[in-house]
Amino acid sequence: xxxxxxxxxxxxxxxxxxxxxxxxxxxxxxxxxxxxxxxxxxxxxxxxxxxxxxxxxxxxxxxxxxxxxxxxxxxxxxxxxxxxxxxxxxxxxxxxxxxxxx
Amino acid sequence: xxxxxxxxxxxxxxxxxxxxxxxxxxxxxxxxxxxxxxxxxxxxxxxxxxxxxxxxxxxxxxxxxxxxxxxxxxxxxxxxxxxxxxxxxxxxxxxxxxxxxxxxxxxxxxxxxxxxxxxxxxxxxxxxxxxxxxxxxxxxxxxxxxxxxxxxxxxxxxxxxxxxxxxxxxxxxxxxxxxxxxxxxxxxxxxxxxxxxxxxxxxxxxxxxxxxxxxxxxxxxxxxxxxxxxxxxxxxxxxxxxxxxxxxxxxxxxxxxxxxxxxxxxxxxxxxxxxxxxxxxxxxxxxxxxxxxxxxxxxxxxxxxxxxxxxxxxxxxxxxxxxxxxxxxxxxxxxxxxxxxxxxxxxxxxxxxxxxxxxxxxxxxxxxxxxxxxxxxxxxxxxxxxxxxxxxxxxxxxxxxxxxxxxxxxxxxxxxxxxxxxxxxxxxxxxxxxxxxxxxxxxxxxxxxxxxxxxxxxxxxx
Numbered sequence: 408x409x410x411x412x413x414x415x416x417x418x419x420x421x422x423x424x425x426x427x428x429x430x431x432x433x434x435x436x437x438x439x440x441x442x443x444x445x446x447x448x449x450x451x452x453x454x455x456x457x458x459x460x461x462x463x464x465x466x467x468x469x470x471x472x473x474x475x476x477x478x479x480x481x482x483x484x485x486x487x488x489x490x491x492x493x494x495x496x497x498x499x500x501x502x503x504x505x506x507x508x509x
Numbered sequence: 510x511x512x513x514x515x516x517x518x519x520x521x522x523x524x525x526x527x528x529x530x531x532x533x534x535x536x537x538x539x540x541x542x543x544x545x546x547x548x549x550x551x552x553x554x555x556x557x558x559x560x561x562x563x564x565x566x567x568x569x570x571x572x573x574x575x576x577x578x579x580x581x582x583x584x585x586x587x588x589x590x591x592x593x594x595x596x597x598x599x600x601x602x603x604x605x606x607x608x609x610x611x612x613x614x615x616x617x618x619x620x621x622x623x624x625x626x627x628x629x630x631x632x633x634x635x636x637x638x639x640x641x642x643x644x645x646x647x648x649x650x651x652x653x654x655x656x657x658x659x660x661x662x663x664x665x666x667x668x669x670x671x672x673x674x675x676x677x678x679x680x681x682x683x684x685x686x687x688x689x690x691x692x693x694x695x696x697x698x699x700x701x702x703x704x705x706x707x708x709x710x711x712x713x714x715x716x717x718x719x720x721x722x723x724x725x726x727x728x729x730x731x732x733x734x735x736x737x738x739x740x741x742x743x744x745x746x747x748x749x750x751x752x753x754x755x756x757x758x759x760x761x762x763x764x765x766x767x768x769x770x771x772x773x774x775x776x777x778x779x780x781x782x783x784x785x786x787x788x789x790x791x792x793x794x795x796x797x798x799x800x801x802x803x804x805x806x807x808x809x810x811x812x813x814x815x816x817x818x819x820x821x822x823x824x825x826x827x828x829x830x831x832x833x834x835x836x837x838x839x840x841x842x843x844x845x846x847x848x849x850x851x852x853x854x855x856x857x858x859x860x861x862x863x864x865x866x867x868x869x870x871x872x873x874x875x876x877x878x879x880x881x882x883x884x885x886x887x888x889x890x891x892x893x894x895x896x897x898x899x900x901x902x903x904x905x906x907x908x909x910x911x912x913x914x915x916x917x918x919x920x921x922x923x924x925x926x927x928x929x930x931x932x933x934x935x936x937x938x939x940x941x942x943x944x945x946x947x948x949x950x951x952x953x954x955x956x957x958x959x960x961x962x963x964x965x966x967x968x969x970x971x
Binding site: 428429433434437440441485486494497 | 856859860863864866867869870871873874875877878881913916919920922923926927930931934937
């Protein structure tokens with residue numbers, strides 16, 4: 408859990424993902440399209456991945472990935488991300504976190 | 510109807526029925542009637558039929574359908590038709606003699622086996638050699654007894670007696686032609702009655718089947734809903750899930766159309782904003798309803814939802830991840846909705862761009878899924894050596910592939926969520942009146958697409 412929070416603070420946008428997860432791929436694609444360069448942590452390639460996954464699950468994430476932190480704050484779920492984007496609040500949020508300029 | 514061949518009616522002479530003797534067939538309807546009789550009538554009692562003649566044919570008309578015994582005089586194929594209806598009864602066709610209208614020579618009260626073919630087998634009654642044999646031609650005279658009145662109720666227990674051969678060779682030529690003609694008529698009439706009867710029976714059974722199917726559908730629908738909403742049940746109710754959804758979708762569409770008509774009427778009659786708002790809100794929440802139903806159905810049968818089989822062909826062709834593409838819809842609306850304020854225009858354009866980006870992201874995710882699945886299935890050896898070697902590997906591969914397929918539902922959900930959000934955002938950006946027009950435009954677009962499907966399907970093909 409600590410590790411998760413620590414990592415989550417490290418950059419404006421932090422994404423916990425898994426290489427095998429295709430929804431993660433979709434989310435990553437979205438952020439790239441928005442011009443963000445998120446910090447990506449692949450849980451299946453991280454030695455402490457299991458632990459982190461458990462931590463994420465305990466935060467209520469199901470499935471555990473993709474888990475997106477913007478400005479250190481957790482964004483609920485993929486659904487939420489998409490909805491935020493559509494209602495136009497994702498970009499301001501990203502700007503506020505310093506993930507994108509312009 | 511082998512019966513035909515088998516019945517040899519020994520009794521009479523053998524005037525051999527080669528080639529179609531005219532015969533009388535009296536189907537005693539059920540062999541059961543004949544209680545003990547052996548089933549093959551060999552010589553049975555032949556009573557005279559004589560009277561069975563023509564009239565029988567006529568008289569039978571109505572009764573035929575009811576009565577179990579019918580007597581037919583005919584040559585040719587009528588017999589076949591008949592025999593068909595006589596289920597295995599052993600009724601041997603009796604050669605008709607002359608048909609004389611109106612006499613029913615049935616002897617009531619006696620159980621007799623009627624039919625006896627005067628001569629041996631008839632393979633085919635085909636060409637009636639009516640001329641030849643009229644074995645019983647005469648018998649009619651004898652028989653006229655009772656039953657004239659009947660209209661034939663040759664009721665099961667009556668037997669018809671075949672006349673005996675003695676009379677046979679009576680008058681031939683004279684009435685030959687007439688007889689033949691009459692016989693043919695009768696035959697045709699009989700055939701058509703039988704056909705009608707068969708058709709009616711078919712209808713009845715179809716009707717029964719239809720009600721059964723409707724009931725099953727009803728039950729399945731209820732079950733389908735039940736099962737899918739309880740989420741994790743491992744029932745293979747996928748059939749029901751798909752079916753249930755299709756039915757619900759149809760109902761949803763009907764209701765949607767109704768609401769749209771109401772909306773249209775309100776817009777055209779320049780209703781007040783408040784009124785419009787009520788209807789618009791209703792339409793939007795009705796959309797929410799279909800998204801909810803789609804979510805439930807996706808849990809039950811994701812492939813059905815992705816296939817779009819519940820949509821018309823043209824809609825299906827332009828479908829994206831189980832539904833419409835939001836960005837396309839918005840593009841369409843921008844043109845229809847002028848005038849828009851600057852702010853609104855910006856809002857709509859941003860919305861369009863965001864949904865485009867989200868759609869792209871999801872599409873790429875789907876592609877990644879497909880590739881990943883392909884890689885999973887291709888790993889290990891394919892081809893001749895197949896998976897003969899390592900069952901564990903195979904099972905492992907399958908398990909992985911199954912896991913990947915499980916993510917499909919997630920994609921479908923996200924896609925539907927996009928659509929839902931698009932509608933809601935659009936509603937937020939536009940005024941009530943504009944929203945109303947937008948909803949009408951959306952409906953009309955899809956309804957044209959559906960009409961296109963119908964036209965396409967109905968087009969004349971060379």
